[in-house]
Amino acid sequence: MGRRENMINVNNHWQVVRVADGSGRRDEKQGMKQSGDWWRMRVAMGMKRRNGFKRHSWRKWWPTRAGGEVVATLGTTSCCSFDNLLEVGPICNKEDMWLHIDAAYAGSSFICPEFRHLLNGVEFADSFNFNPHKWLLVNFDCSAMWVKKRTDLIGAFKLDPLYLKHNHQDSGLITDYRHWQLPLGRRFRSLKMWFVFRMYGVKGLQAYIRKHVRLAHEFERLVQQDPRFEICTEVTLGLVCFRLKGSNRLNEELLERINSAKKIHLVPCHLRDKFVLRFAICARTVESAHVQLAWKHVAQLATSLLATPRD
Structure with missing residues (x-):
């Protein structure tokens, strides 16, 4: 059996790559454009590679399409970028490629009408997934998935032994x-979701999401006011990607100092080979005062680091 090809965003979650590797399929990681497109999948590059792939006749052992698969991401793990479904979707439908949408983190935000424009093009998808345990106050684990045609799954997985x-x-x-x-x-995960919905209601969950987004923009403004730092990506939801202007090693040392102090904890990522710090608003009880204290702590450590003699 030949190898089926996948196309994914380079900032997609590592589990997507793991699934592709485990199933013997090649994954084509599409390059991102930093300016203007904010790390979204480049359709032109993707189709150039796609047209070079050889088509095969596939045994139906997985819910997929003859042309391969595309995993579009709404809210990438690294920097919370959003692939343009209105560009990717029609091409997938035309080329008979299964389009899966990974909205593990950002999917919770779509409970708020003002963020639903990020879903434009979802009608082209064959499947859609998000994790209520990431940002909708449901405890781990809870992952919700929709499929356009359930017969695609049933046809792939159905086995009916007598027992x-x-x-x-x-x-x-x-x-x-x-x-x-x-x-x-x-x-049985649906019961805990039901309790959360009953306790908070739609308005309560919307207020929770909006508060986190508002606090993320507050942190963004604090970073922008300090000329030593730069914002690395567009702040859309509750994640702020930033760094000290300077070398990767300088930012690695800053992160070491931040996490060693154990007042806050940051997780980094790489964007175009740049070492980037990620400030994520994720605690249920977080307030503006916490954001202010966190930034004050980061700024003080940066001052100390920059004052340290360097070789």
């Missing part, structure tokens, strides 16, 4: 989820 048959499976009255996935059973 698993039951009297109601062909009645049309029940949904047999064992045919939707690899495991036969699944945990």
